[in-house]
Amino acid sequence: xxxxxxxAIAANTVRxxxxxxxxxxxxxxxxxxxxAGAILSSLSYVEGxxxxxxxxxxxxxxxxxxxxxxxGINLIHREVDRRTVYTILSKPxxxxxxxLGKWAGLVVTLxxxxxxxxAAFVVVSLSTGAPLGASHAAFFVLTGxxxxxxxxxxxxxxxxxxxxxxxxxxxxxxxxGHLTRxxxxxxxxxxxxxxESTTWLLHRVLPDLxxxxxxxxxxxLLPLTTADWTLPMLYGTAYAVVVLxxxxxxxxxxxxx
Amino acid sequence: xxxxxxxxxxxLAVAAIAVTALLHAQMDTASAAEQGRIRVxxxxxAQLLALGFEPVIADYYWIQAVQTVGGVESDPDxxxxxxxLVELVTTLDPWVDHPYRFAALWLTxxxxxxxxxxxxxxxxxxxxxxxxxxxxxxxxxxxxxxxDNQRAADVLESALHFPEAPAYLxxxxxxxxxxxxxxxxxxxxxxxxxxxxxxxFERAEYLKAFDEIExxxxxxxxxxxxxxxxxxxxxxxxxxDELWAGPLRVIRxxxxxxxxxxxxxxxxxxxxxxxxxxxxxxYRVHVHMQDERRRRKWREDExxxxxxxxxx
Numbered sequence: 001x002x003x004x005x006x007x008a009i010a011a012n013t014v015r016x017x018x019x020x021x022x023x024x025x026x027x028x029x030x031x032x033x034x035x036a037g038a039i040l041s042s043l044s045y046v047e048g049x050x051x052x053x054x055x056x057x058x059x060x061x062x063x064x065x066x067x068x069x070x071x072g073i074n075l076i077h078r079e080v081d082r083r084t085v086y087t088i089l090s091k092p093x094x095x096x097x098x099x100l101g102k103w104a105g106l107v108v109t110l111x112x113x114x115x116x117x118x119a120a121f122v123v124v125s126l127s128t129g130a131p132l133g134a135s136h137a138a139f140f141v142l143t144g145x146x147x148x149x150x151x152x153x154x155x156x157x158x159x160x161x162x163x164x165x166x167x168x169x170x171x172x173x174x175x176x177g178h179l180t181r182x183x184x185x186x187x188x189x190x191x192x193x194x195x196e197s198t199t200w201l202l203h204r205v206l207p208d209l210x211x212x213x214x215x216x217x218x219x220x221l222l223p224l225t226t227a228d229w230t231l232p233m234l235y236g237t238a239y240a241v242v243v244l245x246x247x248x249x250x251x252x253x254x255x256x257x
Numbered sequence: 258x259x260x261x262x263x264x265x266x267x268x269l270a271v272a273a274i275a276v277t278a279l280l281h282a283q284m285d286t287a288s289a290a291e292q293g294r295i296r297v298x299x300x301x302x303a304q305l306l307a308l309g310f311e312p313v314i315a316d317y318y319w320i321q322a323v324q325t326v327g328g329v330e331s332d333p334d335x336x337x338x339x340x341x342l343v344e345l346v347t348t349l350d351p352w353v354d355h356p357y358r359f360a361a362l363w364l365t366x367x368x369x370x371x372x373x374x375x376x377x378x379x380x381x382x383x384x385x386x387x388x389x390x391x392x393x394x395x396x397x398x399x400x401x402x403x404x405d406n407q408r409a410a411d412v413l414e415s416a417l418h419f420p421e422a423p424a425y426l427x428x429x430x431x432x433x434x435x436x437x438x439x440x441x442x443x444x445x446x447x448x449x450x451x452x453x454x455x456x457x458f459e460r461a462e463y464l465k466a467f468d469e470i471e472x473x474x475x476x477x478x479x480x481x482x483x484x485x486x487x488x489x490x491x492x493x494x495x496x497x498d499e500l501w502a503g504p505l506r507v508i509r510x511x512x513x514x515x516x517x518x519x520x521x522x523x524x525x526x527x528x529x530x531x532x533x534x535x536x537x538x539x540y541r542v543h544v545h546m547q548d549e550r551r552r553r554k555w556r557e558d559e560x561x562x563x564x565x566x567x568x569x
Contacts, residue, residue, distance in 0.1 A: 043320045046355040051316045054350075058313035178308040213309040220352040 005093040006101040013075075013105020018112075023067060027113055030063035031120040038128055049130035050219050056121045057215040060114065061143055065174060068110055068147045072154025073166035075102045080256055089256075096248040103155045103244060107148045114144050131221060138229040139218040145236040146212035150174055152240040153207070156247040160254060176202075177209030207239055295321050297341040300348035307349060315350035318342050322356070326363060339363050340373050347380055354388075357381030361394040368559055371402040392416035393426070400542065401552060406437035417450075424459050428466050432542045435470065440477070440540075444470050468516050472533050473540035475512040479523060479531045482508045497523040497531050 017023060037055035041048035076099070079085040088098060118140045125132050153173050157166035176183075180203040187199025211232040217224055297318065298306075307314050322342035325335060332338075343360040346353060357378055364374035375398055381391040392412055400409035410433035416422050417430065427450045435443035447470065451463045482500045485507045487493055494500060501511045514521035514533040521535040530539055544552065 040316070040320070044316075044323055047319075047353065050353075051319075054312040054316050058310050061309065175308060179305065182305050210309060215309070216312050216350055216352060219312055222352065 001100070002093055002097050005091075005097040006104060009088070009093075009098055009101020010105035010108060013102050014109050014112075017071060017106060017109040020071065022070060023109070023113070026063050026067050026070075027116055030059050030113075030117050033059035033063075034117065034120045034124055038124060041128075049125075049128065052128060052130050053121075053125060053136075053219045054215070056124060057139055057218060060117045060121065060140070061146075061213070061215065063117065064110065064114055064143055064147050065150060067113055068106075068150040069154055069167055069170050069174070071109070072106055072151045073158050073163045073170060075106060075155055076158045076251070077163050077166075085256060095252045099155060099159065099248050099251050100244060103151060103247075106151050106155075110147045110151065111144050114140060114147065133218070133221045135214060135218040135221060135224050138224050139214050142212040142214055142229055142232055145233050146209055149207055149209070149212075149236045149240050149243070152243040152247070156243050156250070159247045159251040173207065174209065177207040178213075180206050180208055181210050208235070211235060295325065295338060295342070297338065297345055300345045303345060304349060311349040315346045315353065318349070319346045319353070319356060322346065322359065326359075336364055336366050336370055340370070340377075343377055347377060351380065351384045354385065357385075357391050358394050361391075361398060365398075365402060365555075368403070371398050374398060387419050389416040389419040389422035389426075392419075393422075400433060401544075401548070402555070406433045406542075410434045410437055414446075418453075424456070424462065427454075427459065428462060429542070431463075431466055431470070432540065435473070436541055440470055440474050469536060469540050471516045472514065472536060475514075476523075476531055476533065476539060478508075478512060483531065497525065 034056040037052040037059075040055055041050075041052040044051055076085075079088070079102075085098075089095060121136075122132065124130075125136075150170065150173075154166060154170040157169045161169070183199045184203035187196045190196060190199075214224060214228070216222075217228075303314065304311065319342070322339055325338050325342065340360065343356050346356050357380070360377040361374045364370040364377075375395055378391050378395040378398070381388075382395065385391055392415055396409045396413035396416070399405045399412060410430050413426060413430045413433065417426055427447075431443045431447050431450070434446050444467065447463055447467050451460055451467070454460050454463065479497065479500060483494055486500060486505070489507065490505055498511065499505060501508045511523070513519070514523050515535045518535065521533055523531050524534050526532040526538065532539055
């Protein structure tokens with residue numbers, strides 16, 4: 001693994017991503033929705049600040065995932081389609097370095113987007129007098145880690161399939177990732193040992209994306225323990241490493257002709 | 258210059274816009290809340306399908322609940338809808354604050370509704386254990402609608418020591434205890450409050466309540482004497498002093514009308530009860546006349562429901 005090569009690919013990926021009109025469009029709508037929260041919150045005679053922040057954080061999560069999936073699925077395909085991948089891989093870098101560089105570049109791009117949406121959220125909150133606390137910071141950090149994991153999944157699928165299928169699979173994993181806890185609970189209450197163990201296994205194997213979601217805690221300014229945000233960060237990092245290792249293994253065996 | 262082709266295109270565009278606007282004007286554009294037909298999903302299913310967006314979905318249905326209450330006033334299903342909406346909101350985001358009390362305010366149409374409101378308030382207490390307000394609304398429902406003074410006193414007592422709990426709560430619980438159990442229970446409870454409070458103003462209020470309980474105890478002795486008078490002489494007293502003065506008396510001495518202050522007497526209140534002239538009323542939870550009328554009507558409506566209907 002050549003860190004210098006990975007950094008160079010990542011820097012180029014960021015440069016390429018920030019030129020994407022799609023990205024700007026999504027960020028624009030996210031900021032618009034965050035601001036529109038102020039109008040929605042006025043429809044309730046109580047708890048307007050909470051509604052404003054619920055909408056804002058919902059917009060950050062929704063558009064963050066949309067960007068991660070829509071941009072992530074094209075990571076490899078575009079390079080193969082334009083034949084630029086041959087030029088890059090003719091240099092002294094491995095396929096693994098290339099893939100990791102692409103992933104890291106997109107993660108940095110996404111974190112910049114989250115920072116922009118976060119800034120809009122803070123501005124809207126401060127201008128309306130909505131309270132801000134440490135749990136809001138935890139929300140943005142954990143959302144960043146969730147998106148890094150979603151990009152890793154998108155990278156895995158884009159390493160061996162078409163963008164449409166990669167988008168389909170990644171969206172599926174994101175949906176199931178938010179359902180695994182419920183599936184486990186449903187399985188546990190089914191009373192059938194087979195169903196119980198299957199749903200438990202699914203909960204353990206599939207990414208538990210709900211562990212990154214502290215939007216409700218942030219909106220209610222509920223206190224979070226250190227473990228509440230450090231464990232998901234470590235879990236996300238470890239899971240992303242596993243997914244990326246699988247992606248590298250597949251990409252190294254892929255016939256790029 | 259616009260050519261003939263351009264003119265045709267512009268004309269078609271204008272015609273399309275006009276047709277669209279015309280069709281839209283013909284459509285029924287009343288919101289679901291206005292029409293009283295909001296589809297409220299099952300809370301558990303909604304929770305499953307929310308995919309981490311529970312707070313936003315809860316906010317949406319909360320706004321619908323507010324619109325429902327402010328919408329069709331005569332809609333007979335309104336309260337049922339409010340219950341469904343608040344149940345959904347509090348399931349999706351149980352840390353919400355006001356919706357619990359919102360349910361308590363609106364779900365007062367029947368015993369069943371009050372019980373639904375109480376279940377929602379109990380959920381609110383579980384998620385806001387140090388907030389006195391949900392406990393207050395729950396206690397009030399038990400006292401006012403379900404007329405369960407014992408339970409009301411228990412619930413309200415649990416709210417006494419929370420931050421921002423009003424100072425009058427202790428005295429209110431004492432009156433409920435007196436109504437539910439006995440004056441002795443109320444006095445013991447009051448003594449405990451006097452011991453525990455560090456606020457001088459509150460202590461003074463409790464001591465005043467203690468005097469009132471003592472006066473009530475004496476008034477009850479007079480009630481018993483009055484009953485004995487009726488049984489013995491076949492008529493009611495004309496004046497309270499007939500009980501201890503004159504040839505028909507049933508007790509030897511007049512109990513003082515206040516434990517500490519002299520110059521006060523026993524007299525008839527407008528209700529016909531014997532009261533101390535110091536207080537003018539008996540020691541109990543006082544319900545405003547208007548509220549009492551409302552409660553009576555509510556109770557009558559409840560009893561008007563056929564027995565089979567209440568059983569189902």
